Amino acid sequence: MQRIPVVMDVDTGVDDACALLLAAQHPELDLRAVTCVGGNTDVDQVTRNTLAVLDIAGRPEIPVARGAARPLIERAVHARHVHGDDGMGDLGWVQTDREPDRRHAVELLHNVLTTSPDPITLVPTAPMTNLALLARTYPDAMRGLGRIVFMGGAAHRGNATASAEFNVFHDPEATAIVLDAATEFGIPVTMYGLDVFYAPTVTRAQAKRLAASVSPATRLAGELVEFQCDRFESEQATIGDAGAVCVVADPEGVATTSLPVRVELAGTWSRGRTVVDVRDWSGDLAHDPHGRADAVIDVALEVDGPRYADLWLRTVGR
Numbered sequence: 211m212q213r214i215p216v217v218m219d220v221d222t223g224v225d226d227a228c229a230l231l232l233a234a235q236h237p238e239l240d241l242r243a244v245t246c247v248g249g250n251t252d253v254d255q256v257t258r259n260t261l262a263v264l265d266i267a268g269r270p271e272i273p274v275a276r277g278a279a280r281p282l283i284e285r286a287v288h289a290r291h292v293h294g295d296d297g298m299g300d301l302g303w304v305q306t307d308r309e310p311d312r313r314h315a316v317e318l319l320h321n322v323l324t325t326s327p328d329p330i331t332l333v334p335t336a337p338m339t340n341l342a343l344l345a346r347t348y349p350d351a352m353r354g355l356g357r358i359v360f361m362g363g364a365a366h367r368g369n370a371t372a373s374a375e376f377n378v379f380h381d382p383e384a385t386a387i388v389l390d391a392a393t394e395f396g397i398p399v400t401m402y403g404l405d406v407f408y409a410p411t412v413t414r415a416q417a418k419r420l421a422a423s424v425s426p427a428t429r430l431a432g433e434l435v436e437f438q439c440d441r442f443e444s445e446q447a448t449i450g451d452a453g454a455v456c457v458v459a460d461p462e463g464v465a466t467t468s469l470p471v472r473v474e475l476a477g478t479w480s481r482g483r484t485v486v487d488v489r490d491w492s493g494d495l496a497h498d499p500h501g502r503a504d505a506v507i508d509v510a511l512e513v514d515g516p517r518y519a520d521l522w523l524r525t526v527g528r
């Protein structure tokens with residue numbers, strides 16, 4: 211079996227942890243490296259969290275590098291009100307003796323992308339600051355990418371603002387740079403945004419069963435979902451960023467449409483919005499001064515939620 215080489219860029223984060231547990235343990239995925247960026251919490255905490263999750267998953271050999279502390283232009287904001295003070299639900303799991311890779315995230319990405327014999331699938335589940343820095347520092351390294359599947363954006367509603375999804379809101383310029391570079395190098399991009407993000411859910415009862423396991427990785431997975439059920443006062447919770455990893459492991463579970471996408475970089479109310487152009491391009495669009503966006507990407511508009519939730523449950527419950 212040919213495993214799919216994957217690199218993740220994360221801001222761990224409760225649901226990034228769910229995504230890492232899946233990517234590190236799925237038998238068909240070959241997680242080669244993980245890079246960290248400030249987002250849900252500060253980059254040092256993100257790095258500790260990521261190391262801890264990979265230790266717990268029994269994958270301490272996967273290199274983890276610290277990256278950008280703040281977005282290209284914006285000041286860093288955080289989402290500790292959603293993810294807890296330690297970014298991992300304050301559940302007491304963040305213990306690691308391991309140091310991150312000595313290289314900056316951009317250097318680690320550059321090394322992995324330029325030395326891999328096979329094209330890498332990049333799965334960013336965080337603001338894309340590290341990836342924009344990579345694209346500008348080492349543009350040729352982008353040739354090492356076979357595909358980008360990112361969690362971010364939305365064709366419809368936002369979450370950080372009415373218009374913008376958190377990861378793109380946090381660093382809109384970075385997303386614009388990455389979409390631009392992907393277009394330049396012909397890299398296929400799939401946007402796993404808020405239109406599908408909430409659909410794969412795990413129930414509190416399923417999470418409780420995981421949390422009772424003897425395996426620490428399975429227990430962590432269960433406790434993360436239970437934390438989210440408590441936090442949102444619900445009997446179920448989304449696997450969130452883990453859905454983007456499911457797209458790589460099981461592409462048939464998602465329906466995408468190839469659409470032009472721009473990132474709103476100005477806007478009074480809409481900075482950070484992914485403007486997904488769903489118009490019928492056969493009509494007369496002569497009055498549009500903008501024309502069609504250069505970046506045409508696969509936007510996930512429907513997902514088989516139970517299928518992805520089941521994939522996650524089976525993998526983290528092994």
Ligand code: BDR
Nearest residue numbers: 223225226335376377451
């Ligand atoms: C995204 O923002 C973060 O809170 C999550 O980890 C996810 O990547 C959802 O908008």
Ligand code: CA
Nearest residue numbers: 223226335336
């Ligand atoms: Ca995230």
